[in-house]
Amino acid sequence: MRKITHKKAAAVAMAAALSAALLAGCGSTAATTDSVAESTSTAASESTAAESTEETADESTADEAAAKNCADLIDAIYVQERTADTDARCEAAKAAWDALTDTQKEMVEGENADPEYFGRDTGDASKDDPRNEDEIGENELLVVSFGTSFNDSRVADIKGIEDALQAAYPDWSVRRAFTAQIIINHVQARDGEKIDNMQQALDRAVANGVKNLIVQPTHLMHGAEYDEMCEAVDEYKDKFESVSIAEPLLGEVGSDASVINADKEAVAAAITAEAVKTAGYDDAAAAAADGTAFVFMGHGTSHTAKVSYSQMQTTMQTLGYDNVFIGTVEGEPEDTACEAVIEKVKEAGYTKVVLRPLMVVAGDHANNDMAGSDDDSWLSQFKAAGCFDSVDTQIAGLGEIADIQQLYVDHTKAAMEALNG
Structure with missing residues (x-):
């Protein structure tokens, strides 16, 4: 509607200029013609400038709208609860990002969204292993981590621990679970890698017919995340023949600052x-x-x-x-x-x-x-x-x-002994 208005205004301006030039007929015909041409050119330039300004404004508005849409979709998956439409939301957020221009990507800003959510290079996700295969046998070693969206660190640190555990206990199938759904969604949306949360991992273990389950947390201590993990495992204990939860990295807490182990x-x-x-x-x-x-x-x-x-x-x-x-x-x-x-x-x-x-x-x-x-x-x-x-x-x-990985191996061994005892 604004473009029509500007064109009408330009047309009115051109007509007015022409009328003024004709009515001013005290000069020569050549002068009159020159005056008309000059007035017409000025009006045309003003019209072009107005249209250019409007187009720039329209482009800016479109950029903002596209960036905001992407930011809203990112914020929608920046949540700790998984729902039935989480997978679709992850796909939609990535599709919206991929459709943005470089300029629009820099404009992405939301409650938790920013250009680095999809744009930051954190390494090659293809080097990772989500460890969510099925048909794994009766013995499962579930390694539970908070998680990270930094690909290189996930490979070196979390996968590094998992690999060490698998090498130490080849008769057990090492599987992965993250407790941070926010991170799971981030990795899935950006890299297409699907990592199980605790419920998914435990449901998968049940579906696979696992009889003996050992849970090894990579958590640092007996904190809130460790407690929540234990609560989740407790709800599934009757679905396995035996379950054992290993110690976190620092072991038992102790009563005060002087107590070490x-x-x-x-x-x-x-x-x-x-x-x-x-x-x-x-x-x-x-x-x-x-x-x-x-x-x-x-x-x-x-x-x-x-x-x-x-x-x-x-x-x-x-x-x-x-x-x-x-x-x-x-x-x-x-x-x-x-x-x-x-x-x-x-x-x-x-x-x-x-x-x-x-x-x-x-x-x-x-x-x-x-x-x-x-x-x-x-x-x-x-x-x-x-x-x-x-x-x-x-x-x-x-x-x-390596020495930290060995500590996790030792903690898992203790959990296995408790399982058999």
Whole structure:
């Protein structure tokens, strides 16, 4: 309707110009003709400019609408509950993204949607294995992880643990489940890889006629996710002849910060050795002599299991790693908050800092909260403190460390022994 209006206005302007020129007939015919031509040309230019402006506005509106539609579809699958139409929603979101121009993709913005949801390169998903095959036999080892949408980390960390377990126990079929539906949807929509959630995995085990089920979580501790996993398994216990749930990485929690165990000691030694080696030192003592501190950033939790982070700090000190510090993204416990850890490292006199995740995977928290470019990332905050000569990051999950994988193998062995006992 707006284009018709502009054309009418242009036509009126041209007619008015022509009439004015003819009525002004005090000059020569040539002058009159020139005047008419000039007036007509001006009116035509104004009409073209008006139409061009309108077309630009229409294109901008169309870009915004297309970007918003895609953002809405992404937000619709950024949920923790799977429904009957989840698969269709995942397909629709990806189709909407693929239909966008590069300009429109940069405009995608929603409650949780942004251009990186589909646009960020996190590695080759084809290298992963969702481990959701059927006809697997009577013995299943279900490896339960929170999950990550970072493909390279999923392959190195989660698949790395699963592969180690399969190699250690060839008579058991290793299968996968993620507890984060948000991540499952992300991977499915972007990469076409379908990973089972807990209910799907347990239903699949029942349908496959599994008799003996061992559940090995890759979770760090006995936190909220571990509790939810146990509740889900409990609902299916009567569908199997035997079920056993293995310990998470850090083992039993303990009553206070002073209580440590063999699992925490093994984890502390393994992750410190890996960080020290990656940084180019022979051992932690050599790094300390060079003024280098290592800061491991965990997630943090309000769950009572948060004392595990304090216990890990105690473990580091017990093992003589005075230049190793434990922090958390959430700042729970309080003394693990970024600003608190900065003060600890500063007071201890270290001038060089290496940041590394205390997480099974190197996903969003490691890449953004720890090593991101935003002002609130740990890397940025440590640099902004102005008291360190250098601040470096090691973006690698715990799951790719061989000694960590062996701990999961050991925990599974204990669960098997409990199953048989």
